[in-house]
Amino acid sequence: MNKFKEKLRGFAKPFIAIIIAFIICWLILVISGYDAPKAFGALWNSGFKNIKSFGTVLNKTSPILFTGIAVAFAFRGNVFNIGAEGQLLLGAAAATWVGTTFTSLPSYLLIPLILLSGAIAGAAFAYIPGYLKAKHGVSEVITTIMFNYIALQFIGFLVRGPFKDTSQMEPQSHPIAASGFLPYIIPGTKLHIGFVLGIVFAIIISIILFKTYFGYEVRAVGFNPMAAKTGGIAVERTMITTMLISGALAGIGGAIELAGTTHYLLEGISPGYGFTAIAVSILAANNPIGVIFSAFLFGLLSAGATSMQRAADVSASFVNIFQGVIIIFISIAAVKSVGHKKLSLKKGGN
């Protein structure tokens, strides 16, 4: 009975946070003199008007889903990977290189290769902060944040230099080979397979975290690194591996956005999917399965932001306010549950 109550409370928290965030955002809109009902109406319509718009929402969800699992996995291991944004960008860059280089490969080879390259680039980029944290005690928070800026400049260099498509006005890369495009899965929409892959990865990561010994090690290090060390867990190695997996997931997110949605590299390929991931992960209590749902919410917001801008003239950065408020409220709500969070391999979950 008690357990049921606890579960229920676990579900209630995110909903309350969402409602509070909703109310605060509504108030901010009204105070700033915007037409709040019109703005939120446009947001809703953009997602649920027809199957095509719903497909767009799921496409927006895909990269957020990947960065969300990436951040959730890292947070479980007490590694504050704020660098999912940069890892995603590097993943997209690697995917661009593969997709524009190995153009003669058939789809069934090129697509896996694109995703793999994204994973490798993301992991490699995450390795450095992971290594510095584990071996030298350098805070991963500052290094991953700095790496985001470095990645952004690197993309800027690529689309102006080696990758530049000279036939375009704006700095952007050549499109990848059509055989590298992620296949559309529902006729009449642009919904690509990325969303399905995201769900598969969420399930795999959930199994790794809660049903394997390695996942137990990650959580043990996250729970209390000193105790984990005494318990015979190689803490440093676990931290680095956690970061590698987290970076790889974010990198795949970038590859999917590139091969599924944009098909070419541009500086603005991510409107902050890596930062949104923090809100997504926190809202889901760092649970990969929960991330599927919270990523959908933010996918909807992200897709709706553009129509909100068009219909009610509200800047798309409005969505950021929503995210920020959610993070702050959830972080308060998360505090009490930490006290009686139990760590066990068999029971799983939280």
Added chain:
Amino acid sequence: MEQLASFLAASMRMAAPLLIAALGLAISERAGMINIGAEGVMLMGAFSAYAGAKLIGSYWAGMGIAIIVSVLMISIFAITTITFRAEQVVVGAGINILCAGLSSVVYRKLFYGGFEGIASTTITVKTFPELPIPGLSQIPVLGPMLFNHNIVVYFGLVMVVVLWFIINKTSLGLKLIAVGEHPKAADSLGIDVIKLRYLATLFSGIMIGIAGAYLSIAQSNAFAENMTSGRGFIAMAVVILGKWSPIGIFAGSLLFGGANSLQMSIQNLGITIPRNFVLMIPYIATVLAVVAVSKNKVGAPSAQGIPYRKA
């Protein structure tokens, strides 16, 4: 000589916002707080200073509003992390996202009537004037570097001395260190840990707000979305580099100011490094700096980032 003088003067101008924000952050970190939300608070400071200066028509009013808004924003951080003991890094990340959204939305509404109105014209404001200090500003090299600036830069320099004195020579400084190193022991000595953490955090809000205002109404004459571009984070690195001491922070901020000024010189000299690589310099420098200091851990407050729960 001339070139060195102008390079150092430019470095100081670039260093000023880092210096002021880092001094504030050092005090709150001394008390055991790690606030990555500094980036967002600084952005709100920059925006509200600009808005205040434009709407009221005085840069002093802009500065005042920047301080008020920044203290309000940082009190969200203080309440959630000190009273509710929420995870500091997470709340900080939330504040950054919130401030990025809030400053953009209100900026566009106030000055461009919504999104569509955002045009190519920038609305400028009157800025803090340069106030060369008679006599002192004539000293070769050192004069242009330290004594030929606007009043906000002087404020930063004066605060180096003031905070050095408070930390090293007063009981308040001792209490602050005690709270950051060992809050339990401090508590048992009758120091109000919670109150001191609040005071230190709110003080950092004032400093970060002034640093933000410097960007939009002293160093330049307008606000631009996300104009802080990582300076709040870099200020955190400056604190680490300066080992939480005001003098060290002054040196650290000059180093970053120098890196920034070097970046500008490289662009101006037309050296053919791709622009994007040049723009990476401050961020790479930050990573190198925190790695370099990590070898020598002395100075970091032990209870940093850990909420205090009164027994």
